[in-house]
Amino acid sequence: MAPSRRIPEAVAGGVALLGGMAWSSQGQGAGALSTLALTALLLPTSAAAAEPDHLDHLDHLDYQAPKECPAKDELVRAIEARTAPSRAEDMRTFRIVIERAPAGDFVGRLDVLGASGVPRVTRAADCAAVVKTLALFVVIARTPEEPPDMVPPASPSPSPSPVPPGTTPPPSPRALVVATHPPRATSRFRYTAAVRASLSTASSSEVTTGVRVQSELSWRAAGLPVAPLVRLSYGTATFDTAVEPGNASFRFRTGRLEACAAIDLGRHVDLVPCVGGELGDLVANTSNRPIAVRTATRWEAMTAGGGVRWSVLPWLALGADLVAVIPFTRKQFAVVEPVHRVYAAPPAFVEMGALAGVNADF
Secondary structure, three states: OHHHHHHHHHHHHHHHHHHHHHHHHHOHHHHHHHHHHHHHHHHHHHHHHOOOOOOOOOOOEEEEOOOOOOOHHHHHHHHHHHOOOOOOOOOOEEEEEEEEOOOOOEEEEEEEEOOOOOOEEEEEOOHHHHHHHHHHHHHHHHOOOOOHHHOOOOOOOOOOOOOOOOOOOOOOHHHHHHHOOOOOOOOEEEEEEEEEEEEEOOOOOOOEEEEEEEEEEEEEOOOOOEEEEEEEEEEEEEEEEEOOOOEEEEEEEEEEEEEEEEEEEEOOEEEEEEEEEEEEEEEEEEEOOOOOOEEEEEEEEEEEEEEEEEEEEOOEEEEEEEEEEEEOOOOEEEEOOOOEEEEEOOOOEEEEEEEEEEEEEO
């Protein structure tokens, strides 16, 4: 802007000189009028030259981020603070999407619609750091490249100063640029300890309630949506039935081993189909009868089902599932005096469960 201001100042100096000449030749009145008239014509030109360039605004910026991230206004201010003034209108659309990864950190992505190139991705534990990096990506994408004849010649780089012994040399500019690249996704193990409550149709006349404690171990490879999972659990389930006279209570005590697959559906939700088997015993007790009896028999069954798992927080998981239990042998229980069959295991029954667990990644 400095060269454009010198031109009106030089012209104004010429006006003063001409006014002085008119003053000396024609008198004070004519010289003053000539000076005022020419100065008034030149004043608008000087004012227009002093106006600042107009910054092109980010009218084509699409920003999607969780509520704990900085607002869109902060992102725009960070971009404008690093962008040089320009009169050119940028018609491209800059789409920024930030999501929370299952590990708890934030992953940001920049797509420039209307231009060739690969998306830019960054990842950090703090969402504000992700926003600052994405703002820098937008500034780089919006900075026009200088034509070849406008590029100044490269100046010789100064020789590095010697580093005193025992100190760490400063990182080179290339090392700083490489450090801004997002880290690659890595494989990880996840251990989950959970408590599960269930309802089942093991008895056709009564609702069977149960509770299980379970442990899971999964391994997710980098970039793959499916993770193998192994689950081990132990639990009990009980129901009562009326026997004339008196009543009988039944209790399942089983350990269960299942092989599963955790399929990533996005937004921290997994689909978990499983197949396995359970082994334990079924205990029956009768009371309020002439002869009270307690008996136990071996219980073996196959299980198959699936559920949905939601990682509400990186360390907290909630889930629901539906499991089919198919016993290998149909156990039957009867009482005497008089002889009466009390319970016969069905060929298959359904178990519905809900769980809450704690995650640990390593």
